[in-house]
Amino acid sequence: MRPATIVLGLPMLHPTGRDWLAARHRVVDVAAGQDIRGFLGGADALYAYPPLTVSADLLAAAPRLKVIAAAGSGVDHIAVEAASVRGILVTHAVGAGALSVAEHVIGLILCLAKRLVHTDGAVRAGCFEARWHGGLAEISGRTLAIVGFGAIGRELARIAKQGFGMRVLAVTPDGRDPADRHVDAVAPLSDALRAADIVSVHVPLRPSTRALIGSAELAVMKPGAWLIDTSRGGVVDPLALRRALAGGLIAGAGLDVFEPEPPAADDPLLAMPNVVLSPHDAGITAQAFERLAMAAARAMDAALRGVAPDGLVNPQIWPRSRAAPAAAATAS
Helix, strand or coil: CCCCEEEECCCCCCHHHHHHHHCCCEEEECCCCCCHHHHHHHCCEEECCCCCCECHHHHCCCCCCCEEEECCCCCCCECHHHHHHCCCEEEECCCCCHHHHHHHHHHHHHHHHHCHHHHHHHHHCCCHHHHHCCCCCCCCCCEEEEECCCHHHHHHHHHHHHHHCCEEEEECCCCCCCCCCCCCEECCHHHHHHHCCEEEECCCCCCCCCCCECHHHHHCCCCCCEEEECCCHHHECHHHHHHHHHCCCCCEEEECCCCCCCCCCCCHHHHCCCEEECCCCCCCCHHHHHHHHHHHHHHHHHHHCCCCCCCECCHHHHHHCCCCCHHHHHHC
């Protein structure tokens, strides 16, 4: 029986995950500048991390592919529906990077509240008198609205409540109470936006969530409120956000994600002093990257052994998938 072939796209899988896979399967690394399409003809599994885009056209070049693993929670870079039609499983690593992203959110909030980017630059430029420029604030006791309440939302609620005594509002997709002791109330999006001093967005990018935060939503936020987005750039309407920030509708924003990525060099957001930016790195701390890699590695290994992996994005296709045992496929 031939060994399964796993193709690792760029950025590379963390060495812990790669070594674990290499001890069990044939691992093929795609080097910088190489076209991944040339590796897919013999691939049984594919590791796909943005900016690699797995399109329907790309899937057509992979006749043996059984599983695609995304080392993160987002799968908007993968044509999931097209994969499902072909019987290809798609997995994501829900929760593996949650703590890192939640900590990053707190970091962005603190940067806005303490004006850390501004004051760092001022001190380096020899302006110690920046200490008197004002605008510094505390975040303890503020009201935080968490839009989307999955693994990241739960970690953020815990840190905000335990660490800063914040009042936490949860906005859930179905309006249900998440039964989390760190949540003070569940609220519809519009009510949460009106009440919050800080809004942090944590929903996947789907047709239903594109521009979830647009002009109308930004208009009801407090003038002194901050918006934090570590989800996907398309969830917040970029044009509406620029206008809201420039017009003083909200006080500031902390952004780890953009549309497009990277942002254009002339994007007005890059020049706004009330915006703190990071390069979509909230979930790739050393610790999280290792957890994400192992989650992806174990998911691919399970699928290749005929076992339904954790983190399935399209579990409904399992019985008829290319990875399912013959008996399960026949039974379907």
